[in-house]
Amino acid sequence: MQHDVISYFMHLVRIDSESLNERAVADILKKDLESIGATVEEDDCHKQTGGNAGNIYAYLPGNVDKAPILFCAHMDTVKPGKGIKPRIENGTIYSDGTTILGSDDKSGVAEIMVALKRIVDSGTDHAPVEILFTVSEEIGLLGAKGFDKSRLKSAFGFALDSHQVGELLIGAPSQNSYKAVVHGVEAHAGVEPEKGLNAIRIASEAIAAMPMGRIDFETTCNLGIINGGEATNIVPNKVCLYGEARSHNPAKLERVCKDIVHALESTVARYAEQGARLEMKCEKEYEAFRVNENDPVVKMAIKALQNLEIPYQAVVGGGGSDANIISAIGLPMIITGTGMDKVHTVHENIKTDQLLKGTAFIEELVRVYSEG
Numbered sequence: 544m545q546h547d548v549i550s551y552f553m554h555l556v557r558i559d560s561e562s563l564n565e566r567a568v569a570d571i572l573k574k575d576l577e578s579i580g581a582t583v584e585e586d587d588c589h590k591q592t593g594g595n596a597g598n599i600y601a602y603l604p605g606n607v608d609k610a611p612i613l614f615c616a617h618m619d620t621v622k623p624g625k626g627i628k629p630r631i632e633n634g635t636i637y638s639d640g641t642t643i644l645g646s647d648d649k650s651g652v653a654e655i656m657v658a659l660k661r662i663v664d665s666g667t668d669h670a671p672v673e674i675l676f677t678v679s680e681e682i683g684l685l686g687a688k689g690f691d692k693s694r695l696k697s698a699f700g701f702a703l704d705s706h707q708v709g710e711l712l713i714g715a716p717s718q719n720s721y722k723a724v725v726h727g728v729e730a731h732a733g734v735e736p737e738k739g740l741n742a743i744r745i746a747s748e749a750i751a752a753m754p755m756g757r758i759d760f761e762t763t764c765n766l767g768i769i770n771g772g773e774a775t776n777i778v779p780n781k782v783c784l785y786g787e788a789r790s791h792n793p794a795k796l797e798r799v800c801k802d803i804v805h806a807l808e809s810t811v812a813r814y815a816e817q818g819a820r821l822e823m824k825c826e827k828e829y830e831a832f833r834v835n836e837n838d839p840v841v842k843m844a845i846k847a848l849q850n851l852e853i854p855y856q857a858v859v860g861g862g863g864s865d866a867n868i869i870s871a872i873g874l875p876m877i878i879t880g881t882g883m884d885k886v887h888t889v890h891e892n893i894k895t896d897q898l899l900k901g902t903a904f905i906e907e908l909v910r911v912y913s914e915g
């Protein structure tokens with residue numbers, strides 16, 4: 544392992560780790576964590592997820608008598624994430640334009656690893672550190688959900704998984720997801736269409752009656768996928784709808800989900816006599832989290848950023864992350880920026896300067912906490 548976060552980051556993104564396929568990067572991180580003196584364990588959550596690697600939990604002992612602090616990042620990337628070829632152009636790292644870059648979240652992983660390596664090599668006194676590198680974050684926070692969180696002993700934690708260094712996400716919404724299957728009746732479209740009942744037509748009436756998009760300042764919902772139909776000459780007997788709803792307010796989340804269910808149920812009911820039927824499943828994906836701006840975890844982050852003269856901003860985010868799952872056990876967490884930009888697209892990039900700042904931020908956090 545090296546002290547140069549830029550080359551370490553370039554090294555990590557060259558290793559494929561699309562969700563469920565994190566094995567190669569997990570093996571490297573286990574070896575590197577051991578090389579800095581951490582005890583490392585991998586769990587078997589992949590038995591449930593079907594992936595090829597578990598979550599990596601590591602403990603770096605300290606010589607300051609305090610509870611540990613937690614740094615968390617995810618090892619998986621979205622697609623297309625195979626054969627990433629990073630290149631640096633005018634101080635910014637890009638992919639070759641055919642894949643994502645994987646700064647989401649290898650920038651978080653690299654900054655944590657290099658910061659800890661520097662702290663250990665400097666020989667300065669520090670509090671113990673817990674490190675959690677999760678799998679399959681991008682496909683529903685599966686690693687964090689499967690991890691035995693009761694083993695975490697940290698006073699608070701930081702999930703390195705957001706944009707500009709200095710950005711502090713102190714809250715994120717709850718999310719529900721739903722799958723609805725609208726059933727109609729199949730028939731030959733040219734010979735006897737009157738014997739059919741078009742499931743796509745019924746579904747589209749329901750969709751037109753549903754809430755959609757931004758509901759208010761803290762609530763959103765979206766229908767994202769429709770699958771249905773076999774051929775143009777068949778009246779379709781089945782269509783599947785997949786969507787989600789998010790809110791920072793649990794009562795509003797429940798309300799918007801009820802409205803979606805009602806739009807589907809009442810529409811399908813109008814065609815029930817002709818054979819229409821609905822199957823519907825609405826599930827909680829994760830709970831909202833919210834940390835007070837005066838909470839020690841926020842104050843600590845602000846102090847570290849001020850010491851480094853990095854501008855900061857505490858905001859409430861719109862996405863879910865491992866922090867939603869981990870903080871649910873009562874461990875205060877915030878999500879912090881690593882420098883990643885235009886994530887989940889082939890235009891994803893990160894400035895080398897942000898990687899340096901992100902690494903310095905983690906070093907400073909450990910120092911501020913250990914001395915405070």
Ligand SMILES: [Zn+2]
Nearest residue numbers: 617647648704
């Ligand atoms: Zn991420």
